[in-house]
Amino acid sequence: AQSVTQPDIHITVSEGASLELRCNYSYGATPYLFWYVQSPGQGLQLLLKYFSGDTLVQGIKGFEAEFKRSQSSFNLRKPSVHWSDAAEYFCAVGGNTDKLIFGTGTRLQVFP
Amino acid sequence: GAGVSQSPSNKVTEKGKDVELRCDPISGHTALYWYRQSLGQGLEFLIYFQGNSAPDKSGLPSDRFSAERTGGSVSTLTIQRTQQEDSAVYLCASSLAPPGGFLFSPLHFGNGTRLTVT
Numbered sequence: 001a002q003s004v005t006q007p008d009i010h011i012t013v014s015e016g017a018s019l020e021l022r023c024n025y026s027y028g029a030t031p032y033l034f035w036y037v038q039s040p041g042q043g044l045q046l047l048l049k050y051f052s053g054d055t056l057v058q059g060i061k062g063f064e065a066e067f068k069r070s071q072s073s074f075n076l077r078k079p080s081v082h083w084s085d086a087a088e089y090f091c092a093v094g095g096n097t098d099k100l101i102f103g104t105g106t107r108l109q110v111f112p
Numbered sequence: 113g114a115g116v117s118q119s120p121s122n123k124v125t126e127k128g129k130d131v132e133l134r135c136d137p138i139s140g141h142t143a144l145y146w147y148r149q150s151l152g153q154g155l156e157f158l159i160y161f162q163g164n165s166a167p168d169k170s171g172l173p174s175d176r177f178s179a180e181r182t183g184g185s186v187s188t189l190t191i192q193r194t195q196q197e198d199s200a201v202y203l204c205a206s207s208l209a210p211p212g213g214f215l216f217s218p219l220h221f222g223n224g225t226r227l228t229v230t
Binding site for chain 1 (some may be wrong): 168
């Protein structure tokens with residue numbers, strides 16, 4: 001069955017610190033992987049996506065994610081977090097014509 | 113241009129009543145999703161329409177939930193005999209193509225309908 005696990009419900013970091021948000025997926029075919037961000041009071045926005053090729057993908061706002069097939073993971077990273085990055089982050093998996101399934105999300109809090 | 117439009121933005125209903133939630137996707141988008149967002153549950157998939165294919169209803173939580181998409185455009189999510197556990201924000205999203213389609217486009221989300229069942 002298609003599923004996404006985000007094991008961290010809530011993460012707190014200091015501004016300027018590095019960040020890694022974990023995502024593990026289960027999918028029976030070639031996965032298409034995504035990270036979306038939901039800022040307070042706003043809709044969801046695509047950060048980045050992985051379809052094929054280079055397993056390290058770059059996204060907007062300085063985020064990157066690495067696809068590791070052996071670990072069924074697609075962790076999101078940022079070298080230096082800004083206060084404006086405080087939001088909820090959702091990992092998602094889909095297929096060629098398959099639906100997009102989201103994880104339960106990780107809420108990021110940034111301290112000055 | 114216009115984004116995904118959902119109505120109503122807020123709906124308060126009594127337990128046992130039926131409700132209809134409406135979604136107007138972006139014109140030309142073939143894929144349309146309904147998700148439910150509640151505290152601690154993330155984005156729960158409900159139903160997926162893709163072009164003229166039969167919808168994927170595997171996420172609908174019970175037979176009280178149904179959805180249709182008329183003419184490949186507007187979609188209505190109906191919840192019959194509402195229960196308190198149905199209280200949540202119902203999000204609609206559309207995209208130009210399937211997730212892995214050649215013409216990739218991200219999902220465009222509406223602002224949601226906040227449903228409160230009293």
